[in-house]
Amino acid sequence: MAAERPEFMMGEAAPEQIVVRRPVTGEKLGQVPVMTAEDVRRAAERARAAQPAWEALGVRGRAKLLQQWGDLLWARQKEVIQTIRAETGKTDVGAWEEVAVIDTQLGYYVHRAPQILRPQTRNTSAPVVHQGRVYFKPWGVVGFITPWNYPLLNGFQDLLPALLAGNAILLKPSEFTPFTALFAGELMAEAGIPDDVFQIVTGDGRTGAALVDVVDFVSFTGSTLVGRKVAVRAAERLIPCSLELGGKDPLIVLKDANLDLAAAGTLVGGLENAGQACVSVERVYVEDAVYDRYLERLKYYAGRLVVGPGDGKNVHVGSLTNERELLRCEAQIADAVAKGAKIVHGGRRRPDLGPLFYEPTILVDVDHSMVVMQEETFGPIVPVMRVKDAEEAIRLANDSQYGLSGTIFSTDLKRAEQLATRIESGDVAVNAPNWIFGSPALPMGGVKNSGLGRRQGPEGLLRFVRPQSILLDNQLLTLPVLSHNNPFIINGILILRKLRRRIPLLRI
Numbered sequence: 393m394a395a396e397r398p399e400f401m402m403g404e405a406a407p408e409q410i411v412v413r414r415p416v417t418g419e420k421l422g423q424v425p426v427m428t429a430e431d432v433r434r435a436a437e438r439a440r441a442a443q444p445a446w447e448a449l450g451v452r453g454r455a456k457l458l459q460q461w462g463d464l465l466w467a468r469q470k471e472v473i474q475t476i477r478a479e480t481g482k483t484d485v486g487a488w489e490e491v492a493v494i495d496t497q498l499g500y501y502v503h504r505a506p507q508i509l510r511p512q513t514r515n516t517s518a519p520v521v522h523q524g525r526v527y528f529k530p531w532g533v534v535g536f537i538t539p540w541n542y543p544l545l546n547g548f549q550d551l552l553p554a555l556l557a558g559n560a561i562l563l564k565p566s567e568f569t570p571f572t573a574l575f576a577g578e579l580m581a582e583a584g585i586p587d588d589v590f591q592i593v594t595g596d597g598r599t600g601a602a603l604v605d606v607v608d609f610v611s612f613t614g615s616t617l618v619g620r621k622v623a624v625r626a627a628e629r630l631i632p633c634s635l636e637l638g639g640k641d642p643l644i645v646l647k648d649a650n651l652d653l654a655a656a657g658t659l660v661g662g663l664e665n666a667g668q669a670c671v672s673v674e675r676v677y678v679e680d681a682v683y684d685r686y687l688e689r690l691k692y693y694a695g696r697l698v699v700g701p702g703d704g705k706n707v708h709v710g711s712l713t714n715e716r717e718l719l720r721c722e723a724q725i726a727d728a729v730a731k732g733a734k735i736v737h738g739g740r741r742r743p744d745l746g747p748l749f750y751e752p753t754i755l756v757d758v759d760h761s762m763v764v765m766q767e768e769t770f771g772p773i774v775p776v777m778r779v780k781d782a783e784e785a786i787r788l789a790n791d792s793q794y795g796l797s798g799t800i801f802s803t804d805l806k807r808a809e810q811l812a813t814r815i816e817s818g819d820v821a822v823n824a825p826n827w828i829f830g831s832p833a834l835p836m837g838g839v840k841n842s843g844l845g846r847r848q849g850p851e852g853l854l855r856f857v858r859p860q861s862i863l864l865d866n867q868l869l870t871l872p873v874l875s876h877n878n879p880f881i882i883n884g885i886l887i888l889r890k891l892r893r894r895i896p897l898l899r900i
Contacts, residue, residue: 424574442588446560457585480543483709486665508853530559531632536551536563537564537614543565573592609631635845636843637670637796638796644789644799646785646804648802660825661826667769667772673825675789712749722741724771725764732757733775758775794842797836799820799824
């Protein structure tokens, strides 16, 4: 566990402190200061002063240091996992997955970044005389506001490519889970990342607002409500932003699906981190022909789930992280039941396990009049709806203000892929819920009210740079002119226009 008052990035002591509690028991883990706007401004000044030397290291030099950080993280994963579990209440497997995915994503970017970021030669409109080059320059100081549900994964998966791109970083972790970020930050220093290139600013929403006011690019992961506020402030400052916001991710079970795999996969996709995942399965649509058999298999596998605070890989569902999510689950279930839904599994608190445990819950006879099918849940609820066919499933899947992720279960991969392209979301997995997070070459991100920008893949790296174009004129056959309106230039353009129709190498 990180120290209660980590001083290596805190600046002056803040008078106001945030108490961090263990969700499983409610006991105090420690406390961190609420850093003021002035604290954040000073941190940004230090970051801006340190950034040029970090950029000058070159992408391979930066990659070497970040790989050293990754190796330290892997070597000390037991401590990292303990810290994640203490702050979030999630299972052993859930905490280990955060380490494993970060390790995979770092490996991808360490090896790919030199190629993605190298200067490019581009064709120009005057190919004999002009040469075009494009360089990728870091924004400068990039700010990250990250959530509590995956304090390591959501805290670091985006800032690693930002660091590789040559930016300095200010990270504001959630006030519910600051110690995971602080522990990983200590490893940054140990790995040799220069002072002030990576800094953590702890606090609440006031600290996050102050961060948006001092950085050159802001990346936010969290609710749509807060994301809108971040976007408005970024627009006012004319700085770019990326936003990964809420989701209401659909899962479609087609009549040709392997129903055992579909049922088990539904529970994995819906109950990962007790349902507290941005890409969690939150709506299930099942074709009528297999609905009854699917539901029987779903209840069978739900009965085999192990819920509790214990250690070990055999625990499937842990605690919720804060009371807000518990109350939201209960409110959505009450609304659904009042409108005709039925609980066929779970549906109650488990105070015998801890104050924030809630049983995995399966709801049936749901429809889109219910809040549980409209608004993000962030809890262990799996609502299942019978549909006539795939066409109705696609229509209902798209009947949402959100568009983050989706899943289809089918043994006909070609048809499933075609249907996947019709779902309005940033990504869709066929027969493998949640696995795009473990596939770093595939970009992911939201459409509609689920945000903008992409993480992972080349796209996840290129958002942290601004392209700069350089045009080089060798002055071949160039004469002094006072305007582009001269016969030599005009005739050259007309000749090139004809040649480009016939000679591909001359095309722009």
